[in-house]
Amino acid sequence: MKKKVSLAMAAAMAASVMTVSAPVMAEENVAITIFNSKMEIQTVLESKAAEYSAEKGVDVQVYYSNDTVAAHMGTRYASNDPYTLSMVDAKDIYSLGPDHAIDLSDQDWVKDTVHAIEVDGKVLGFPVCVEARGIIYNKDAIEATTGKEFVPTDYATLDAFKGLLDELVAGGMTTPVGIMKEDWSLAGHFLPEIYEEQEDVDAFVATLYDGTADLANNAKFNAKMDTFDVLMANNYAKDYAIAAERNVTEQMLAEGQIAFMFGGNWDWSVINQYDYSENMGMMPVPQNTEDGTNTKLVGGGSKYFFIDSSDNTSDAQRQAAKDFLNWLVYDEAGQSFVVNDCALVPAFSNNTLEVSDPLGQSVKAYSDAGNLIPNYNYLPDDHYSRCGASFQKYLAGQIDRAGFASEVEAYWASTTPVEH
Amino acid sequence: MDENKKAARKKVVAHGFMMALLIVLFVIFIFPFILVLINVFKNMGDITSDPLALIGAHGFTLQNFPNAMKSMGFWGAFGNSLIVTVTSTVLTLLIAAMAAFVIVRNKWLACTLLFSGMIASMVIPFQVLMIPLVSLYGGVFGVLNHRVTLILMHVGFSLSMATFMFHGAIHTNIPLELEEAAYIDGCTRWQTYWKIVFPLLKPTIATVAIIDAMAFWNDYLLPSLVLGRKELYTIPIATQVFYGAYSTDMGLVMAALLLAMLPILILYLFLQRYIVEGVTSGAVKG
């Protein structure tokens, strides 16, 4: 029965294949496909790909999906129809790379970056850009309110920062802070800094897994949460923190109704849709600490390309993909594309072009000075949503700090360690 | 005379009440749509700062439409959507109505099995099927990236509900006597079906047509799995370039939405006539 059905099915499908004329591709040209998971560069990437195709005689097609990267990759691999080059997040390189990516260790660009991802001695991920987290500020708005010059490095400690907030309030900006309530921001970006700024991150995470960590009495946890409490107290959406809309918050920051928001340089793609102030930038999250982390942003490589290793991709296609990556790193046009068209902070030291957006400039400055605390890329996949729910409860005043600490501890104790 | 007047007045009052109720409900229902209409003529900043303002601080703009059309490749996507929607809808109607007919009129085991299977399948979350589906038709048979594959899959998935609806309609609204009369006149079942039964299903056909056409026209998940090539993109896949995890240009999204919903509205207005026409008037004539 089943056989009959599948035969009939195959026949039906075969008939369908024949009736539809497949798009005819010029065979002499190598055609490669690129999966882009950075929505804000889709338009420029598409038009650049068209130019690149015309110039190099390689047909480059750019695709985008608003599915999660993992789900989209899953369906493409399940259907045996992978992209030649796929742009994914760091964690996806660890999960997909060993099965699906080719070794890029022999490529020239490996020596020009510290951000490439290596798994089991093989370079599998090509870093697209550098991104970092911190407090985004609106300098113009601050100076207009306080009447004084704003020098971000003066406010590394929470005490100093609090003083500035009070000045702003006194100057008429009654609620100078915006907080994104999204779980990826709270527990994907803010909470991990508590791990990332520990002296030995891996050892600390190990204590979380085995349940011996005591967050409530951890100095870093308390320092960060003290800062978060101050942010909360000055939140423009204090009464409905958990319903604040991201677009509104970003617009208020861009247009100077608020002065500070925890975020990253990717937020520029939202801010620049509004009438943004000229002088904006990013600074480290203020903290009362002696360990120097309050002088650094947290971040590193972000978004990685890998090249498909399966039989669906020919060697010629793989070579074309490698050429494209080299073009991004070494060709002047490629360098300019990354920095000027995409407004990204380059991940390669040989690309010395000046970054165009103000948040990117801050990130580049901190990065060049070696003041980036590296990302921890081995968080479990459900960390941001499970701990995010707890963090949202904290933000909404449903649980106190001790309750939050114990929920995060309980999450870690219940989850299986990510191997790396 | 007086009685009549009273009754007439009562009728007017009832009529007025119903009208008022309708208008209130209508405003509530249409309000989000009006928000879309207002905001599509604004830029992103004005949309965020005051979605209710009729005209944004940056003035009235038509720019969202050409921008959206350009970056989604509107006409190509429109053509694809049209082909896929029309073919899938017609096939679904034909195939489902026939299946429903044989299921209603016979108590065979195969019919019962098929119908129960279909009913049960209507509650399968699509996420359960999506990976197996692409593994099979992409990984094993390699027939993805063709419109025909999408059309056949659309039909396969929508058959259950369409059959279910036709089943109800045939069961309750088509008198068996009509068919029996036809058999006595020497018609075969096939002829009877096409001459007597199918024409009587008009309201249901129109209902199913609009429901399915809308579902096909707006479907995102299945086409995104089947059509991995740009030149095959339908409108919903083409518009996904406007959505991002970290940023979304609402103006473009709304423009695309309005452009995409027009054909369905027109179809709806057109088919409405058949839904309204009613079954029995046809039966008397037929």
Add this chain to the structure above:
Amino acid sequence: MKRNTMSYKIQQYVMFAGLATVLFLAVVIIPLIYGLYLTFTSWDGVSTQRPFVGIANYIAAFKDAAFWQALGRTFIYSAIAVIMVNVVAFLLAYLVTSGIKGQNFFRAGFFIPNLIGGIVLGYVWQFVFNRAITSIGRALSISSLSIPWLSTPNGAMACLIIVSVWQYAGYMMLIYVAGFMSVSKSLMEAAQIDGCTKTQATINVTVPLMRASFVQCLFLSITRCFMVYDVNLSLTKGEPFGSSVMAAMHVYNQAFTYRNYGTGQAEALILFVVCAVVGVTQVYIGKKGEVEA
């Protein structure tokens, strides 16, 4: 004509339902069976390895408290939403078939919400709930209106129900309209001549004859509500603090976001069985009554 031979039956079946059977098996049943097989592996969705793990995924699913919470929540949401959708849809259908002026216009209007999907739906309704209603609340100083409903778990649930009713009522209205239209006018007229008022005629003549429409609408709304995903995603994303994650969203996250594909798939099958039992029971009861009527 030999109507009782096997070959006649087969010929008839293939002629009328052959294509339907083939397509249905090919697109739904076979992938479902394959999906069932995947629940016995610990596949993560992208790896080339698919190790066989027996019923471990089902054990994980049964132990997954968040899944059962989501399922319970889905029950509550569905129960309320299904009733409201059908009440509103029936009312709308009654109003727009009563011969009132401009009824075609109204029908189109009530249908429009179906055409607004995806992120626009979430955006527009977030605006309505977060800003429009709160500003009314503040203006009238009604405290229950001045705090955004989306910021509390119960409020978020209420918002989900409101938007679902808004979205599905027009759709179900369409089916009820077809039901109203299929009831013979002459029957209604006969009833009215016999001394029934219009309302009485509707209740005693039309409604019983519309049983098929009720069965269909209830079934469709039950299954839709049980599998709600789009509205959930675009309106609340499961927030605040994960309190509005419905079953389908949990399944999707489990399979694709947390990369426990096998467990997610197993949970999806459990969800399927639950929906199937509820849905088929409802249809069975409805059909039984139909035979009696």
